[in-house]
Amino acid sequence: MGALVQVGDDCGTGDSRHVFEAIAADLLEKGYSIKPNAVPTNLLDGLWQQLRSTPSHQFDPAGVGRQRAHMVNNFIRSDTISWIERETVVGENWLNWAAELQQYLNRRLFLGLFSFESHFSHYAPGDFYKKHLDAFKGQSNRVLSVVLYLNPDWMPDDGGELALYHSDHSHHGERSQNVLKVTPNMGTFVAFLSEEFPHEVLPAKRDRYAIAGWFRVNTTSAERADPPN
Numbered sequence: 001m002g003a004l005v006q007v008g009d010d011c012g013t014g015d016s017r018h019v020f021e022a023i024a025a026d027l028l029e030k031g032y033s034i035k036p037n038a039v040p041t042n043l044l045d046g047l048w049q050q051l052r053s054t055p056s057h058q059f060d061p062a063g064v065g066r067q068r069a070h071m072v073n074n075f076i077r078s079d080t081i082s083w084i085e086r087e088t089v090v091g092e093n094w095l096n097w098a099a100e101l102q103q104y105l106n107r108r109l110f111l112g113l114f115s116f117e118s119h120f121s122h123y124a125p126g127d128f129y130k131k132h133l134d135a136f137k138g139q140s141n142r143v144l145s146v147v148l149y150l151n152p153d154w155m156p157d158d159g160g161e162l163a164l165y166h167s168d169h170s171h172h173g174e175r176s177q178n179v180l181k182v183t184p185n186m187g188t189f190v191a192f193l194s195e196e197f198p199h200e201v202l203p204a205k206r207d208r209y210a211i212a213g214w215f216r217v218n219t220t221s222a223e224r225a226d227p228p229n
């Protein structure tokens with residue numbers, strides 16, 4: 001053996017297709033997707049290295065920073081963030097991977113996703129992000145939220161889960177609210193429709209790292225033009 005040559009998979013091109021399809025199928029069926037190993041290992045390692053080498057003074061209090069977060073409601077959070085740009089090879093690879101996911105979801109689900117933005121986030125022990133929506137209907141062009149966790153060796157009692165609230169329709173037509181708790185394990189990737197799923201970051205006992213990102217649709221009009229990011 002040994003003759004197998006992998007071509008151009010630095011950022012997951014090629015072998016990410018089955019993962020993209022699984023995410024698309026989940027979104028279609030449930031509106032959210034949770035995948036433990038969605039991102040190629042070399043990309044995940046690169047993101048982890050970059051995160052570790054980013055000094056804490058390059059993390060800004062969330063919602064203050066560069067005003068790109070564009071949160072749409074009162075919310076309470078205590079994390080700090082650092083936006084991911086194409087300036088580094090890793091940033092470039094991550095944004096390319098997101099662009100491929102965007103293209104796949106657009107073809108498969110006709111979502112019309114137009115741009116993507118994302119940042120590293122750091123929740124120090126005890127930090128939280130209270131229950132919120134990333135977008136409200138008609139008020140924002142954020143349509144799909146994603147989170148990628150970067151915490152090796154997370155223990156069950158470390159806390160820091162993402163609580164994702166979703167309503168179920170019972171046989172009798174009543175709606176009930178269920179909560180799904182996602183452990184922020186290294187490499188776990190979550191995607192959900194921004195307007196549909198209230199969610200919350202529970203406090204953790206140790207430092208908790210993640211990437212949070214949003215795909216937007218284009219709402220260009222005569223009065224307002226969205227940059228393609």
Ligand SMILES: O=C(O)CCC(=O)C(=O)O
Pocket residue numbers: 121129134147161162199200201210212
């Ligand atoms: O880190 C997480 O689990 C989610 C973060 C979040 O909800 C956000 O940044 O809007």
Ligand SMILES: [Fe+2]
Pocket residue numbers: 132133134145199
């Ligand atoms: Fe959020």
